[in-house]
Amino acid sequence: MGRRSTIDVRSVTDTLGIERETQSRGSQGLARFLGWFSLGLGVTTLAARPQVGRLCGVDDSRTAQTVLQAAGVRELGHAAALLFPRRAGWGAWTRVAGDVMDLAASTTAMRNRRGERRRRLMYTTWALAGITAVDLYAAVQVTRGGRFRASNRVQASVTINRSAEDAYRFWHDFENLPRFMSHLESVRMVGDRRSHWTAKAPAGRRVEWDAEIVADRPNEMITWRSVDGATVPNSGSVRFVPAAGGRGTEVRVDLEYAPPGRMFGAALAKIFGEHPQQQICDDLRRFKQVMETGEIARSDGSPDGTNTQQQIKQRPAQPLAMPRA
């Protein structure tokens, strides 16, 4: 495994003189641009509806005014979907869906228009078709690029108010990992450097593999990788760096999976779900909770603790009906 994909990765030197690799944000940039474009379009449409209506050639109809207002509000929605998340993922597709609606509306409107109005509507429709093409390109780029990069390599970090020794010792006992890595069922040490991992997969299935420690620098770093024959070959490293000014320990995790193949996407999804990046961020948050407080924070709305994927479908914040096992 050791080989690292250099596609879409470039390095930067930060203010502390530390060289870091960053991921290209090319397609993200286009999505962001479209986000700002949506914002401008939405505000213009809402603020100057009559003028916009005239420009498009639908200023003669009352329905068109309502449709325009709805479109303006919708553009604001696109802007929010594209601009607020740190990574514009599926937000880009909301614009494509909106474009399809607009195209449908303008072609319908064209049937009832004649002369000058029809001409202006035709320009509008062509412009819309152009925008749709750009949006489609951006959406495909963002989601495809996002998924491949996110799956191939995942990095996350957290600062823990404990010493590097404490954090290293806890992590080094791999049998502790399932306490905060929610997708892991168990890790069993089967030798000095060898461990057997069992992970939960959807539909009650599980995935198992053996891993070995590749490098081990006490209180500094642990690197491991799956041994040959794993369903999803993977490797990872965790570094423990004392934070400046006695602010605890910076824990940085770097996971890498087998280079993309046909099986790869499906196999990976089985283990880690759709968002490995979010998964590892959640894992580190729980690692911090366990290290600092000895427990995972559980609330009535999130009785299973920090789990970003489940947050949208959270239960109401009421005590649970049944005691938890």
Next chain:
Amino acid sequence: MKATCWIAPNNVAVEEVPEPKILNPRDAIVKITSSAICGSDLHLLDGFIPTMKKGDVLGHEFMGEIVELGHAARDGLKIGDRVVVAFPIACGNCASCQRGLYSVCENSNPNAAIAELAMGHAPAGIYGYSHMLGGYAGGQAQYARVPYADVGALKIEDDLPDEKVLFLSDVLPTGYMAAEMCDIKRGDIVAVWGAGPVGQFAALSAYLLGAERVIVIDRFQYRLRMVREKCGAEIINYEETDVMDALRDMTAGRGPDACIDAVGTEGHHASPALYAYDRAKQAVKVELDRPHALREAVLSCRNGGTISVIGAYGGFIDKFPMGSFMNRSLTMRSGQAHVQRYWRPLLERIRRGEIDPSYIITHTMRLEDTPHGYDIFKNKQDECLKVVLKP
């Protein structure tokens, strides 16, 4: 058990819900003897705090008796102890807690990722205060689960009645912190926007911390009367008097040395046009807050003075007078109260008789009547200032 549940904006109901259970080793279960409705609950009621769900149990100011304890919470606490519970849920172990910044605890919000989307970084979890702030069931109920009870529950060992110690859970430390953030020096004049419970306690605390004069601004005569009689503050009714003119006059042109915003997101403005401006934008969610008090505080404050923001805000504001703020060397400090940092010294003051916070209670009612309590509190009917609920 019975609990007050949020159903929809402007709709709360007392419903039958399951009793809480110990989920973690440091938990305690408290049988509630008194809880209160807070001004910041009104932001939930009005639907201005995002991520509320139908059925969420409300309430973040409560106290009671410990009836169950997790094995790791038994140090210093035992079953039968009478405790007040702090509204910010804090672990006591993270870097923020250890700096005394309990309301930005790094571990107590299991939904930190939602809060990060809205705020950049996540604050602590709060009882009954939206899923963005943790999704914890609140205390306007018969029982409540208290996580990290060793940090979040303050034992009351003498026979002080609930009425005197209940407000250690929120409004008293909140008012005190508002005044403390003003860094009061001898001779200082402090202006306080809002004569609700927090504004009242901010005024009281400003005097305790050495302010020469305290001026409180509100529009309800009964609240102003109370703050004048109980705290000795001077008052301005902004519906009758122009606040900026009055403050300029009262300070001979200097402006107050410190200005406390104890109003927050749902401020009113005497000018119908200005009020309508923010109200309209809030209605279409372009702006989440109505920052009238904050704007006025910035513009009124003396050059080089301090703005202390303790009123609850939820999101984004428009038309913040940044030019005035920057050019006049103002300082702004803010935060949800770090209750656990203040409650022991404040309990001491209550015990010594220096503070009796119970005077703010205007209504005591049964838990079943909570919806009525919300109604009169929100609409300032029946001279309502603070409602205490008895399960």
